[in-house]
Amino acid sequence: MAINTVKTLTVFVSDQDRARDFYVEALGLEVKTDQTFGDNRWLEVGAPEGTTLVLHKPFPGMSAGGGQGTILASDDLNADVSRLQAAGVIVEGPDEMPWGTQATFSDPDGNGYVLQG
Template sequence: MMQGVQIVGLYVHDQDEALQFYVERLGFRVHTDARNGDYRWLTVQHPDQPEFQLGLFRPEAPTVDAATAKGLLEAVAKGAMPPLVLMVDDCQATYETMHGRGVEFTQEPIARYGSVDASFRDPSGNGWKLVQAR
């Protein structure tokens, strides 16, 4: 029986840089940081959503060859991957807090579609949307 989605992975250029960004700037916490040789399994989680983990992974071995890994990282850096959505109570207040922590936004909060949203990218280029809950 399926229990649901527990981990969603992102490709990142540098796991240490990604870890610092997600913990220090977004307020996530480390769930798992384990190594198997050169491979590092690194996941973080939002403190209010402990059943869900966000994987901060390098696309190299054991599952992806070097040429494919390079292409994946280039696509991420260009912002070509679909954005992830972080639901917030107050988009403007969350934007101000995160901006104060050094998060660089690609779109300031804007009211549209019956809500308010803003956009930012992590250091690797992964896109995020802050969306104010209706």
């Protein structure tokens, strides 16, 4: 067996519509899939290529907002930080780190992200 890619990451959110609006409008991602099956909804967003994020309601015993440490790449960090701030997102940075320049922010449920330039 050889794993050759990470297809999706699940982000647990309290309100899928609010999350969709944040990830599409503030981050500039696009909706890849939005399907309802029974009492569930599969809402997947992502950049044109690469790993996608599944915005899903928490499973029983879990809560929204627990995700931390996802790193997103940017071709223009300053422009992306400006877009996030214009959308009302609180952004820390950009800061110069030993590994490069980065900024951090959270989605409306408190899931934390690092944006690296």
